[in-house]
Amino acid sequence: MTFQSHIYDRQHIANDTNEWPLFFLLIAMLLLGYLVTDINGTLSFTIILMSIIGAIYYTYKDWGKKEEEGQYAGEILLTPDLFTFNHETVKTSDIQTMKIEISYTKGHKHWHSHGYTIDSGTRSSLEFTFKGSRRQYHFQIYSERQVADLKLVLEALYEKGIFVNEYYLGERTYLLAKLSYEDIQEFKKRYKLG
Numbered sequence: 001m002t003f004q005s006h007i008y009d010r011q012h013i014a015n016d017t018n019e020w021p022l023f024f025l026l027i028a029m030l031l032l033g034y035l036v037t038d039i040n041g042t043l044s045f046t047i048i049l050m051s052i053i054g055a056i057y058y059t060y061k062d063w064g065k066k067e068e069e070g071q072y073a074g075e076i077l078l079t080p081d082l083f084t085f086n087h088e089t090v091k092t093s094d095i096q097t098m099k100i101e102i103s104y105t106k107g108h109k110h111w112h113s114h115g116y117t118i119d120s121g122t123r124s125s126l127e128f129t130f131k132g133s134r135r136q137y138h139f140q141i142y143s144e145r146q147v148a149d150l151k152l153v154l155e156a157l158y159e160k161g162i163f164v165n166e167y168y169l170g171e172r173t174y175l176l177a178k179l180s181y182e183d184i185q186e187f188k189k190r191y192k193l194g
Contacts, residue, residue: 001152003078005139007085008070008122026054063115069122069140076126076139080156083126085137090130092162098128099165102150102176106142151176158191 033047074086083090104110106121120140127136141147155175157164168176174187187193 001080001149001156003076003146003149003153005076005141005146007073007076008138008140009073010070010122010138013068013070022058026051026058029054060115062112062117064118066118067120067122069120070138073137076137078126078150078153080153080160083128085135090128092157092160094130095162096129097165098126098157098162099167100127100150100154101125101167102141102147103169104141105144105147106140147176158193161192163193 029047029051033044033051036047037044075084077084081092083092083095101124103123104119104121106119108119108121109116110119121142122138122140124141125136125138127134129135141150154164154166158175166173166176168178171178173179174184179187
């Protein structure tokens with residue numbers, strides 16, 4: 001029962017910028033082209049045509065765009081007894097609180113209204129408190145097999161009595177499954193969690 005992956009530093013990845021000003025500029029150009037129709041038909045046609053080309057580019061510019069991975073920062077190895085981050089080892093029994101967020105695998109296509117983008121797989125993160133200090137690591141998920149390995153490690157942690165706040169694809173989960181209230185209570189009773 002081990003989970004192994006790569007650690008990435010995602011601090012310097014810029015979030016999607018607000019592109020509404022460009023959208024409104026294209027609408028203003030279309031309006032200008034329409035208003036100039038009575039003065040100069042050729043200029044009006046050129047402005048409207050350039051606005052339509054700009055709108056098409058704006059709509060489909062992210063088609064197939066790959067998300068940035070971030071800066072490679074080392075290796076991560078998780079077992080029920082030890083967590084290893086770049087040769088630094090932490091005993092799971094010494095961890096006070098733990099939160100894990102599991103996101104999409106590398107290469108997953110996110111379909112939008114105008115195309116798709118490709119996930120880098122590095123949005124998954126492990127955050128825990130150890131000896132009073134909080135640590136967070138982003139790691140890469142590049143296959144469903146890794147998700148299955150991580151589930152085995154989580155199950156072993158629960159069997160040891162270590163509670164994990166886990167989120168899978170943005171949903172609060174228990175062993176990567178979304179449970180009803182009754183199932184959560186049964187889960188906590190089964191693993192003797194609070």
